Amino acid sequence: MHCPDQPGIIAVITDFITTNRGNIIYLDQYVDRQNGIFYMRVEWELENFMIPAEKIDEYFNTLYARRYELTYRISFSTRRQRMAIFVSKMSHCLYDMLARHMAGEWDVDIPVIISNHPDLAIAGKQFGIPFEHIPVTRDNKEEMEKREFVILDRHKVDFIVLARYMQVLSEDFIRRYPNRIINIHHSFLPAFVGAKPYHQAYERGVKLIGATSHYVTADLDAGPIIEQDVARISHKDTIDELVKKGRDLEKIVLSRAVEKHIQRKILTYNNKTVVFS
């Protein structure tokens, strides 16, 4: 939740939970004093909670939403989210996520992998996940995206991860999944926006390369940043070596972002993210 900062707001909310016998197991809050906004994420057990699960939203809304100008979202950890992965030809981010999923690290379902190339069909087979080959080109994008929407709907997909997917989504596509498409860009944004960032980094002679995971918005590579990291390089590194060192960065930075999204610990506001720990 977030709302205009105001005295006593934490007490009001925590009181609501504890007097109704909810056991708070996580609470993190933060006040953006520059803009006067209060952010909070709170998690509680429903076992003895006196308000039935399906009524919480109504009660919360009636009692607090208007009074405190609260924007909030209620999620139940019992509902497992469903995530689609989009790929092109590079496998490192995809395998990293499939391995985590297989090991039970993530509380998420992966009902489908979609790709504009057939190359990674093998990964779908290995991990038992349906693989759909949708050969998007510049000319057939509208038609192909329609086919993608059908697939995403059929699989009841909640959010999408672009795991080095080399196509730009249409504005229509992005509008359907606001703050629910996570991309990995292989540079330290906002440096090296657009194509071939490792080539750009090599040309500029930087001493660190980076990777950035962010929510996709209509502006290319300009959406809210979720996570970033860098690795040291030197004059000895060729572009091929930047690409290689970058792969490890990309997969870790993307997976950290996906994990936070699965845990519902990211709050977006003003094209920025609050990422709770």
Add this chain to the structure above:
Amino acid sequence: MHCPDQPGIIAVITDFITTNRGNIIYLDQYVDRQNGIFYMRVEWELENFMIPAEKIDEYFNTLYARRYELTYRISFSTRRQRMAIFVSKMSHCLYDMLARHMAGEWDVDIPVIISNHPDLAIAGKQFGIPFEHIPVTRDNKEEMEKREFVILDRHKVDFIVLARYMQVLSEDFIRRYPNRIINIHHSFLPAFVGAKPYHQAYERGVKLIGATSHYVTADLDAGPIIEQDVARISHKDTIDELVKKGRDLEKIVLSRAVEKHIQRKILTYNNKTVVFS
């Protein structure tokens, strides 16, 4: 404050502040679920607070301390703390702190520098801070520490920073300043305890060197860790180069710890620290 974790404890405390018209400007809390302990740091403005400053402790104690088994400390940001710096011959940590102090980065007074060697008297002169040369040796430690106590008392010192001070303090000394002596050890503790850690690191062939700032306890290099960091080295680095790379680590890691202490953001429990952000 910290206390056994219990339902509603945040609401109780924040309610106490806001109903008495205190404006909360900082709140951070954390529950150690492994041990069932609740930690919180809260800062509020006293301008319109209905309880007079000198009565807050009494009220807080009466109303909550016993009831919730609370351990707490109340500090007023208007009271500037006084910090003594102990050094031997190496100047990098000392100058780093003096430069911060000079630039007004830290809300602290530095009334005295104490050293077992005369070498750094010049630094005292440059920055206008009294420098006391107390030539401690293994044999005269008790007597010399008595002289140090007199100096520390005279300057009303609240806490002490050992900025590469190469002497071990007596247990009596340590007992007088519980969680109020900050040391920098030039290794990633608990690796390389004791003397000559860079030599030890070189011998072992590690690929990273570290530095650790911690509160001093009777066990050598075993007190609660406040901050640590590392730097990458390679087989090419001689011991001299480890020492050189280590200096930058040491001064930054020590200054980060001192800053958190000045801000009263460190809470110590079970030989560990909770460092609020």
Add this chain to the structure above:
Amino acid sequence: MHCPDQPGIIAVITDFITTNRGNIIYLDQYVDRQNGIFYMRVEWELENFMIPAEKIDEYFNTLYARRYELTYRISFSTRRQRMAIFVSKMSHCLYDMLARHMAGEWDVDIPVIISNHPDLAIAGKQFGIPFEHIPVTRDNKEEMEKREFVILDRHKVDFIVLARYMQVLSEDFIRRYPNRIINIHHSFLPAFVGAKPYHQAYERGVKLIGATSHYVTADLDAGPIIEQDVARISHKDTIDELVKKGRDLEKIVLSRAVEKHIQRKILTYNNKTVVFS
């Protein structure tokens, strides 16, 4: 190669290569002045080289080895090495390596996975690599290792990677693969040697956790360190969260070490490594 440092040694070796029409494509050297030892790694193309491949060793030995007290090793990049992976139940390091192998990142064959538990047989199946279940216990180690030797010989294994393999190898086993068994230890060695390092780290209250890849020697967790890295943690992290954050460290630190070994860029001397870039 390494030898006592002496004037002109680089000129001698590079001259040998270039006058015989070898095209040097990589050269890195380093002098350990503390101990007076010269280390060099040089790679050249054999296309126009005037000495036949099978005679290079003989010529090099005759002309230089005794004269300069040279210790050297000649490898041909055309010969692909064969690596066995040992695992127990945890899959993150295994999958990370299998994914790299699958993507063609590494110039290596993986003929077999060996495990003391059946759990990860599925990974072998997914990636088409024979999986051998050898249920080692404290009591049957000698017998089980004999079975492992047979398997390793049959698959002509050059080196072994212990990917979170939870058994200690016998001295006999280690002696058979000197500097050819790579282990990942889930701490910043030499801190937290032995069992349950994350528990030890939690107890000590460190602010960074680490991972260390090293060659296995008869001394537990004391072999030559190849690579290390750390990740920042805080008081908020439970042991479970240390384990989780540690997984990403472990797999990256292990894979970096394996890659350097595959590239034959690690030189071991005095229980330390020289890792060429």
Add this chain to the structure above:
Amino acid sequence: MHCPDQPGIIAVITDFITTNRGNIIYLDQYVDRQNGIFYMRVEWELENFMIPAEKIDEYFNTLYARRYELTYRISFSTRRQRMAIFVSKMSHCLYDMLARHMAGEWDVDIPVIISNHPDLAIAGKQFGIPFEHIPVTRDNKEEMEKREFVILDRHKVDFIVLARYMQVLSEDFIRRYPNRIINIHHSFLPAFVGAKPYHQAYERGVKLIGATSHYVTADLDAGPIIEQDVARISHKDTIDELVKKGRDLEKIVLSRAVEKHIQRKILTYNNKTVVFS
């Protein structure tokens, strides 16, 4: 030195030194295969060297320069370089360098500090270094720079460090000191070029802030990068906190670059740097 890559070039140069009884104490080389350029830095003792110091340049030039199209520079470590520091009002980078100088960490003379504000005159006084107040504004730049040239010449300054100097130098100024003016920019270049980079970083919502030291060229913030580093931030950090965290980055990143320059370990080519270790 650098030259087109060619077989045997290392042997030729090292042979020249060793047959003339020079004792090589440092050698590092690197081949940029993408562009076919060979770079080398070699350091040797002159004690028994058969060519007199003042003749080395001539001999080297005659024997090798044209033949191998070599670009080279010969420096004598006995000649101490002279460095001027330019500052405005912020002291952290200045004090960091003065403290290193005072401790004898750097083999350099600092004959003068120049500033467009009088604020840091105190630092000159503390460390016994002449401080010149040259109140540059947009309108009087040409005239003021003339005064600076006089001062720089009088002090026989070899190179200049801009330690958070908030003025843009004229092209004429920059032309006089090619690859001899080191600047610190408080962002991870090429992100956030120009004014107020921390404000830009805050607006964009990045998760890391950076600092970049580079040689100054006529293009603002676009000169060859010498060193970069980053620090992690979070949504909790206000602009003031970015500024504060940035200070530690800036001073360390600048001092690393200055040190490499003093050691003559930076080679510039194609608007990029080769920084030898």
